Amino acid sequence: MSNFNERLLTGILFVIVLLGSIYQSELASSILFFVIILLCQREFYSFFKEREVKPQSLVGILAGLGFFLASVVAFQANLTFNTLFLIVPLIFIVFVFELFRNKKEPIANIGYTILGIIYVAVPFTLLHQISYYSDYQFGKTYNYEILIGYFFILWANDTGAYLVGRKFGRTKLFERISPKKTWEGSVGGIFFGLLLGYINSQIFEGLDTLTWMILALIVVTFGSLGDLVESLFKRSLGIKDSGKILPGHGGVLDRFDGIFISAPMVYTFLKVLSIW
Numbered sequence: 703m704s705n706f707n708e709r710l711l712t713g714i715l716f717v718i719v720l721l722g723s724i725y726q727s728e729l730a731s732s733i734l735f736f737v738i739i740l741l742c743q744r745e746f747y748s749f750f751k752e753r754e755v756k757p758q759s760l761v762g763i764l765a766g767l768g769f770f771l772a773s774v775v776a777f778q779a780n781l782t783f784n785t786l787f788l789i790v791p792l793i794f795i796v797f798v799f800e801l802f803r804n805k806k807e808p809i810a811n812i813g814y815t816i817l818g819i820i821y822v823a824v825p826f827t828l829l830h831q832i833s834y835y836s837d838y839q840f841g842k843t844y845n846y847e848i849l850i851g852y853f854f855i856l857w858a859n860d861t862g863a864y865l866v867g868r869k870f871g872r873t874k875l876f877e878r879i880s881p882k883k884t885w886e887g888s889v890g891g892i893f894f895g896l897l898l899g900y901i902n903s904q905i906f907e908g909l910d911t912l913t914w915m916i917l918a919l920i921v922v923t924f925g926s927l928g929d930l931v932e933s934l935f936k937r938s939l940g941i942k943d944s945g946k947i948l949p950g951h952g953g954v955l956d957r958f959d960g961i962f963i964s965a966p967m968v969y970t971f972l973k974v975l976s977i978w
Contacts, residue, residue: 716957717857721850724833728844732774735830739770741954742822745944749935750814756805757814758796765792766823773827777834777842793819821962822955829965832972836908839976848909851902852921852968856960859895859922860929866890880933888926895922913975917968924967925960932959 723734743766747759772788796815800808833849834840867887875883899918903911932955936944944953 720853724846724849724853728778728833731830731833731844731846731849732778735826736767736770738954738958739766739823739826742826742958743767743818745953745955746818746822747814749939749941749944753939755807755810755814756803757811757818758799758803759815759818761796761799762815762818765795766819768792769819769823770827770830773831777831777844789819789824825962825965828969829961832965832969835972835976838909840973845908847906848972851898851906851914852917852965854902855895855898855918855921856925856964858898859891859925860960861891862894863887863891863926866893876930879930879937883930891926892919892922895919895925917971920967920971921960921964924964928961928963929959931963932956 720734723730740763743763744759747757747762750757769789769792793816796812800812803811805811829849829852831840832852833844833846834842835848836843836845863883864887867882867884867890870886870890871884873885874881875885875888896915896918899914899921900911902918903909903914906914909917932944936942942952944955946953
């Protein structure tokens with residue numbers, strides 16, 4: 703199988719599993735996000751396998767998954783408290799565990815362990831919480847529309863940036879970090895992302911057109927920045943791909959890099975709307 707066909711088949715299966723799980727049910731989407739967090743954190747901590755810095759991989763993964771599960775249980779059990787405060791003890795327990803490890807670079811070990819929780823588990827948890835947003839409030843009823851619409855916008859931005867950049871790209875966007883990205887591609891990504899924001903407003907009933915357009919602008923802006931941030935991480939560590947789990951596409955982190963900054967920003971935007 704050629705590399706193009708391999709990438710195409712993997713991409714199609716990836717989209718089917720992702721959207722199918724989100725559409726299917728609350729339980730299916732929860733299982734999906736649980737597995738994604740597990741794989742992404744595993745890849746993140748593997749960045750340091752051959753280095754002196756030794757983050758607490760198992761502790762970090764368990765803390766990240768624990769935070770996500772607490773969020774899911776809170777919504778499914780109709781609890782009224784905000785689960786974000788649960789991240790506080792999970793983070794500080796990392797300091798305690800480091801006392802018993804007798805490893806070099808304890809400060810760096812703690813820092814990278816916490817980074818794996820904040821960078822991976824928190825954004826995916828907040829993204830999953832978006833699926834409980836409807837009528838401008840975070841409620842207790844699962845609603846797949848905004849979550850699926852979010853992915854539509856994110857993928858439209860990536861696709862538009864790639865196609866327009868490949869055809870018309872001349873001006874480098876951030877050559878020091880990602881030599882192939884151009885300003886022309888970014889403009890193409892913004893256009894396609896905003897277009898999908900408008901289309902979402904026509905097919906989904908939860909948000910009005912203006913809200914979808916603002917949400918789309920947040921996704922395309924911070925999704926692109928999230929892509930650059932992950933490129934920054936990999937370049938600083940001399941890594942090309944985050945993993946090899948997805949044939950033709952690299953690792954799971956590579957496929958979700960646009961989420962890690964855009965998801966918290968979208969969640970915050972929707973949270974502000976719910977307060978108003």
